[in-house]
Every structure is written in C-alpha cells, then in structure tokens.
Amino acid sequence: MNTPQTPTPPEPVWLPDQSSVAGSRIAGFTEFVARLTGVTHPDYESLWAWSVADLPGFWTAVSEFFAIRTSGAWSQVLDDAPMPATRWFSGARLNYAEHALRTDDPTGTAIISVDESGATTHTTWAELRGQVGALSAWLRRQGVTAGDRVVGYLPNSPHTVVAFLASASIGAVWSACGQDYGSDGAATRFAQLEPVVLFAADGYRWSGRRHDRRAETAALRTALPSVRVTVQVPNLGLPLSPDAGTGTVLWEDTLADPAECVFDHVPFDTPLWVLFSSGTTGTPKGIVHGHGGVLLDHHKLLGLHLDLGPGDRFLWYTTTNWMMWNLVVSGLLVGATIVLYDGSPAHPAPGRLWALAAEHRATVLGVSPGYLQSSAKAGLTPGRDLDLSALRVLGSTGAPLPAQSYYWVRDHVGPRVQVASTSGGTDIVSGFAGSAPNTAVWPGEISAPLLGVALEAFDSRGRPVTEEVGELVVTRPMPSMPLRFWNDPDGRRYHEAYFSSYPGVWQHGDWITRTAHGSVIISGRSDSTLNRHGVRLGSADIYAVVDELPGVRESLVIGAELPDGDYWMPLFVVLEPGHELDEELRDTIRTAIRTHASPRHVPDVIIEVPAVPHTRTGKKLEVPVKRLLQGAAIGQVAGREAVDDITALEYFTQFTRSPAPAPLLP
Incomplete structure (x- = not known):
C-alpha cells in the first residue's frame, strides 16, 4: 500500500529576520498573551491556533493590548448564538472616531495628501x-x-x-x-x-x-x-x-x-458605515459594519499583521469606492501617518506610486497585482532608482498575486521588503489571510490565515481539505462580519449570501487551497463577481446600460482570472436583426458604460455572439461562461438540463484564453 506523500513546498522567497521580529508588535502581543494565559506560543502557527480555539481570550487580549476604550458593563465577549446571530461585547459602549483621534503627538503629521497635480x-x-x-x-x-x-x-x-x-x-x-x-x-x-x-x-x-x-x-x-x-x-x-x-x-x-x-459612546454593534456589494445580481446590497467590530479587527490587522504604529507611514493606493479606503483611514487608529493619493497610479508615468513611497518615506505600501505586473513590463527598477530604504512591507490585494511578481519585488524593489499578499473583502472590511512580521513568504502564496480567522477550504461535502482546492469558508465568527444588510429586516438576504451552503459557516465565494506548510493559495472567485484592478464591480450596472441601447438585444460580461496573473473582462453582445457590431456601435457602448456606470466598468473587448445562455428560470449563466473562458470543458461547468439553450453555451468554448485551472464545480 502506497502512503500518500505530502507535496514538497517551494522555497520561501522571504524569511523573517529574527532581530526585526523581536521588536515587532506581534512579538509584544505574544508576550502579553503569555502573561495573561500562562501559555507561551513559540511561533505564528501556535498563536493562530490559540486565537481561533479561544475566541473570547484572543479578542479580550486584542482589546487590552491596544487599550480599547469602552464604557458600560459587558458580561461576555461573545454569545453562543451561531453565525450570523453572534453578538460581541454586549453592553460595551465606545466610539471609532475617539480612537482614531487619540495621539501622544498632537504636532505630528496625521495625514499626508497628494493629488495628481502633485499638490501636497x-x-x-x-x-x-x-x-x-x-x-x-x-x-x-x-x-x-x-x-x-x-x-x-x-x-x-x-x-x-x-x-x-x-x-x-x-x-x-x-x-x-x-x-x-x-x-x-x-x-x-x-x-x-x-x-x-x-x-x-x-x-x-x-x-x-x-x-x-x-x-x-x-x-x-x-x-x-x-x-x-x-x-x-x-x-x-x-x-x-x-x-x-x-x-x-x-x-x-x-x-x-x-x-x-x-x-x-454608542453600543458596540452600532452601525459605523455602509459599504456596498458589487450589484452582480441586481441593486447593490448595503453591507453594515459596526463601531466595535471594526475597531477590534483593524487594530489586529494593522497593528499586529502590518506592524503599523506611531512613526510609520501607510500608503495604500485606493479610491473611496473600495474597502481599502476604510482600512487606510484606520491607520489612524494605531497612530500611523496615512498617505492619501488621489489620481491615476500611472500618471504621469508608470512609477508614480513608487515615487510617492520614496518621497514620503512609506513604511507600508499597498498596490494591486496589476500594478506590480505593469511595473515589471515597464522595466522599472524602483529599488535601484529611488530611495525606498524606509519600505519594509509591500501589500498586494484585489486579486491573486502570481509567483513571478514575488521574485520581481525581491530583485527590483528589495530583498528585505516583505510581500504581504492579502485576501479579504468588502463583506468583512478586513482580511482572511495575509502575512505577519514572523511569517515566511512563498512565491504565489499568501503566508497564513490571519489571527482570529478560522479559515478552511471545504470540499463539496463540507469537509476541510489540505492540498486540494475548495471553497473559502470561515467556521467561527469574526467581529468584523456584517451586522446585517441594509433593508433586510429578517436577515434573509444576509443568510443567503454567506450561510446558505453550509449552515453556521461563512462561505465567501473564493476557491482556495490550504497548503501543508500553512499558507493559502487563492484561485479566484467561485461566483460571478467582477474584480477589476482590485475593485469589485457589478455586472448588473453594465447590463442596465448596455441592454437598453438601440441595436443591442442582450449582453453578458465576464471577469476571468487567468493562471498567468492576467484578468480578462470581455463584453459579449447579442444584436437586434439589421445591426452590426462596427466601431461606431463599439464606441457607443463604451461611452454609455463610462458615462452611466464608471470608467472601470468599460470592458477589455466587445464581442458579438448569437445568443446568451440562461438557466431555465432566465438567469444569465455568468459563472459557467467564465469557467469556459478559463479553459474548463463544457461538461464540467453546467449540465445540459440546466441550460435553456445548450448551443448558446457551447458557442463560448471558442473564446478560451488559457489552460484550465485546477478547480471543478462541486
């Protein structure tokens, strides 16, 4: 009988420097936990295992370590109700803004702001x-x-x-x-x-x-x-x-x-802000997060994982459309100076963000995988041409980061710059997996699940798997999970969005692999959400514009992550009889999308097709078409009995852009 062999992991592209780790906030937190509990955690994996096994102990430690100010009496950290009904620190009262504005250095710089003209x-x-x-x-x-x-x-x-x-x-x-x-x-x-x-x-x-x-x-x-x-x-x-x-x-x-x-001071679960879903299936859903949950989670993510604090400068390229804006503002919670940039990241030249990081001595810089790829294609060598000596962490989120980008950062930015690829979402306005000062970095992989996140990959039967592709799930509650959806009084839409497949377990909609050495690999979205340049977009926003144009009968937009790190977003259109897809109509479509949706919604290419496939109930088959574009066989994406016109689905097989990735539909 052959014993299954554990795959040999690739060599790490970055390893922690023990002298730097010793001075990090996560090292201080680990010592703090040892004093509280009497248990010493020798490495990140041990600390993570405790953080998800003892949620009350972990989040109490976070609250005390970061001196979260509360008033009112609370009797328990969280109740026993299953997700999504879990409630945290009932009875506690606090205010996010109070923590964002507390500082021991009132004359120090809180915000550096730069616009595209260079005005600072x-x-x-x-x-x-x-x-x-x-x-x-x-x-x-x-x-x-x-x-x-x-x-x-x-x-x-x-x-x-x-x-x-x-x-x-x-x-x-x-x-x-x-x-x-x-x-x-x-x-x-x-x-x-x-x-x-x-x-x-x-x-x-x-x-x-x-x-x-x-x-x-x-x-x-x-x-x-x-x-x-x-x-x-x-x-x-x-x-x-x-x-x-x-x-x-x-x-x-x-x-x-x-x-x-x-x-x-407001109750712990008082709404702080409303972020909106992409609107893939209709009107964007308002996702409500609370003062207390955001305070706890962002202190953990920014203070422990990114090691941000007073004296640090935090620059992450974002717009106000994206949850990363909310996370950047939370840099104030840990006393860091936040650096805001408003404009194109490639104007007037592809290296604009690198130049900003150098000029303002950013210690943590966040970009998209696409920006790193375009920097490489442009032949940039920011580590040689600019003074990036202050930079210690390069964050990347919004899409999977290909392995070659890790090597490019090492060779062209700096060998001691840690690549902190992160997976999270608007849904939790935080992360599920990322890095910490004491985690190794493997090319093409995210270092580890974040502290307090009970992350697993589930197979189609709801069993956790390792070294296999599965659905990203979270099996225990997180304080930054939504309080609710706006205008969802009975919680039905909230439940259907995350808990309908695995009762009491959060299903996020990503394909992931938990590796034997503890890292996480993201294979892309398992649903149909568009994810353009790190910003989720709604296909419904595009359909609302295009399907109303003269000459267009119906349209279908797809966002497909490709194994080489590219992202392809084609728009397929079915035309009314007597119309043709000439350049004039293409320009009309692009202009309408740019004007009535946004420039980010404009597709990479517009292609005429004879028909759009639907389910028997009339829903466009976005996910099966996406799988076809990624190279999956038609028998793997949809059963013939589920499609209103199987020939319409078959037509899309000619648009395959690359070999198929590993995952199959459950």
Whole structure:
C-alpha cells in the first residue's frame, strides 16, 4: 500500500529576520498573551491556533493590548448564538472616531495628501482633531443625530476623512463612493440609505484631466430627496454652480466655528458605515459594519499583521469606492501617518506610486497585482532608482498575486521588503489571510490565515481539505462580519449570501487551497463577481446600460482570472436583426458604460455572439461562461438540463484564453 506523500513546498522567497521580529508588535502581543494565559506560543502557527480555539481570550487580549476604550458593563465577549446571530461585547459602549483621534503627538503629521497635480498637504493630529470637532458641531446644528446617514460623493482627500470621522463621532452612519460613478450609479447606492447630509466635491483629477462634477452632484441631490443640506468640497476650487440650490453650503463654512471634539459612546454593534456589494445580481446590497467590530479587527490587522504604529507611514493606493479606503483611514487608529493619493497610479508615468513611497518615506505600501505586473513590463527598477530604504512591507490585494511578481519585488524593489499578499473583502472590511512580521513568504502564496480567522477550504461535502482546492469558508465568527444588510429586516438576504451552503459557516465565494506548510493559495472567485484592478464591480450596472441601447438585444460580461496573473473582462453582445457590431456601435457602448456606470466598468473587448445562455428560470449563466473562458470543458461547468439553450453555451468554448485551472464545480 502506497502512503500518500505530502507535496514538497517551494522555497520561501522571504524569511523573517529574527532581530526585526523581536521588536515587532506581534512579538509584544505574544508576550502579553503569555502573561495573561500562562501559555507561551513559540511561533505564528501556535498563536493562530490559540486565537481561533479561544475566541473570547484572543479578542479580550486584542482589546487590552491596544487599550480599547469602552464604557458600560459587558458580561461576555461573545454569545453562543451561531453565525450570523453572534453578538460581541454586549453592553460595551465606545466610539471609532475617539480612537482614531487619540495621539501622544498632537504636532505630528496625521495625514499626508497628494493629488495628481502633485499638490501636497500635511495635516497634523491637532489640525485634524480641530476640523473634526468643528464639522461635528456643525452637523449637530443641522439636526444630525445617532443613526442618521451621512454620505460622501468624494475623492480620496483629507476632506473625506474629516467628514467620516465627524459623522462617526456623533454615531451617524457613513457611506461614500468615488466621483467616477455617475449620478445614477451613486444614487442607486445612496438612495437606499435615505441620507440627511451629502458631501460632494466639485470634481476630481484623472490621467491629467480635471472632471467637473457639479452637474452630477445636482442630479444626485435631486435623486436623494431625504438630503437636507449639501456641502460642496473644494477639490478643484470651482465656485458654486447656478443650479447648486439654496440647500448647498461651502466646506469652509462648515468649519468656520471652532469646537472641541465630542465623542458619543454608542453600543458596540452600532452601525459605523455602509459599504456596498458589487450589484452582480441586481441593486447593490448595503453591507453594515459596526463601531466595535471594526475597531477590534483593524487594530489586529494593522497593528499586529502590518506592524503599523506611531512613526510609520501607510500608503495604500485606493479610491473611496473600495474597502481599502476604510482600512487606510484606520491607520489612524494605531497612530500611523496615512498617505492619501488621489489620481491615476500611472500618471504621469508608470512609477508614480513608487515615487510617492520614496518621497514620503512609506513604511507600508499597498498596490494591486496589476500594478506590480505593469511595473515589471515597464522595466522599472524602483529599488535601484529611488530611495525606498524606509519600505519594509509591500501589500498586494484585489486579486491573486502570481509567483513571478514575488521574485520581481525581491530583485527590483528589495530583498528585505516583505510581500504581504492579502485576501479579504468588502463583506468583512478586513482580511482572511495575509502575512505577519514572523511569517515566511512563498512565491504565489499568501503566508497564513490571519489571527482570529478560522479559515478552511471545504470540499463539496463540507469537509476541510489540505492540498486540494475548495471553497473559502470561515467556521467561527469574526467581529468584523456584517451586522446585517441594509433593508433586510429578517436577515434573509444576509443568510443567503454567506450561510446558505453550509449552515453556521461563512462561505465567501473564493476557491482556495490550504497548503501543508500553512499558507493559502487563492484561485479566484467561485461566483460571478467582477474584480477589476482590485475593485469589485457589478455586472448588473453594465447590463442596465448596455441592454437598453438601440441595436443591442442582450449582453453578458465576464471577469476571468487567468493562471498567468492576467484578468480578462470581455463584453459579449447579442444584436437586434439589421445591426452590426462596427466601431461606431463599439464606441457607443463604451461611452454609455463610462458615462452611466464608471470608467472601470468599460470592458477589455466587445464581442458579438448569437445568443446568451440562461438557466431555465432566465438567469444569465455568468459563472459557467467564465469557467469556459478559463479553459474548463463544457461538461464540467453546467449540465445540459440546466441550460435553456445548450448551443448558446457551447458557442463560448471558442473564446478560451488559457489552460484550465485546477478547480471543478462541486
């Protein structure tokens, strides 16, 4: 009888430096845990195993290690209710903004902000606290109270941070989106919340152009009848437009009267912000996260895993559309200086983010896998040409990072720069797997599950597997899991989204492999969510535009991750009789998508097909078509009896871009 052999792991591309590990916050936390529990954990794997076995002990240790300030009495860390009904620290009261604005160095820099033109501002902790105090007082004078919704149609600028923190200090609920969304796309999200205040910038910069968004703001305000007052934020320095209306005030007017910060302590599970799903199957779902859960999780992720604290500078390229914006703002929680950049990461040259990291002495830089690949293709050598001596961690998220990018970072950025590839999501506004100062890095792999995350790969029978591709699941609760979906009073949609396949177990929708040496490999999305440049997009947003165009009968958009690290997003269209897909129609489609959805929704290519396949109930077969594009055989993606027109599905086999990845449908 042959004994199964454990696969030999690849050689790590990076190993921890023990002297650096000794001075890290995770080492300090490990010693703190030993004093609390009497148990010593010799390595990361041991600490992780304890963190998921003893959730109350672990999260109590996180709270005490980071000195989370609470009021009110709580009797237990979490109750015994199964997910998604678990409740944390019942009875505790706190406020996210209070923790974001506490510092021992009021004259130090809290925010460095750079726009695409190169204009740079530095905001001290004292200045930030003063602006938040003034704006919070102004919001209170407008009648804003705990539970009211405040929204931002804003770029990645300090104004957005101030508006969010001022809202959070009151207990109001925040939500934001970038101005690359048209008014229709923004209204689809914000109208669900019935906000009372709208913050909107006069415009934004992208690829060397200034985009005036005052008209879009006017249209958005009309679509939000609940808004009582609109604040125009001076991003481009434009005056109020004639159609601004009497309910519009200037940003500087809201800060005119100084006031001390007042932080209303709210229950642990009070909503902090609403992030939105991609809208793949319809209207984007509002995902609600709470003050307490975010505070705990982001202290853990940023403080322990990225080792961020006072003296560090945290630059992660993002927009306000993406949950990474929320995580960057949380850099303030651990006392780090956050570096905001608003603009194209490749303007005026492909190395813009590297130059920013060098200029502002970033200790942690976050980019997308695509940015690393484009840097390599452009022949950049940032470690040679720039002073990146402050950089110790290079984060990557949004898509799987191919193995060659790990080697490129080692050879062209620096051998002591740790690649921290991370997997997480808007759903939990955090991570499932990533790195820590004391974890090795293997090429093409994520170092380990994060502390407190009971991560497994499940096969089709719901059994955990190692060295096999399975569904990413989390078997024990996390404090940053959503409180609920907006407008989902009975929790049905929330349950269907994550808990319908494995009762009491979170199913995320990614294919993963748990390796024998403890790492995690992400194979891509197991559902149909588009994931363009690290930002999830909704196919429904595209269909709402394209399927209404003259000459187009129906469309199908697919986002396919390919084994070489590429991402292909084709749009297939079925035309009405008498129409042809010429360049004029292609331009019409692209322009309509760019205008009514966003530039990120514009596909890589537009292809005419005779028909779109559906289920028997009329749902477009996005996932089976995606699998075909990735190289799977047609018999592996859908049964003939499940398709309304099997020949329509067969037609897509000709568009295969690469050999098939490993996973099959359960």
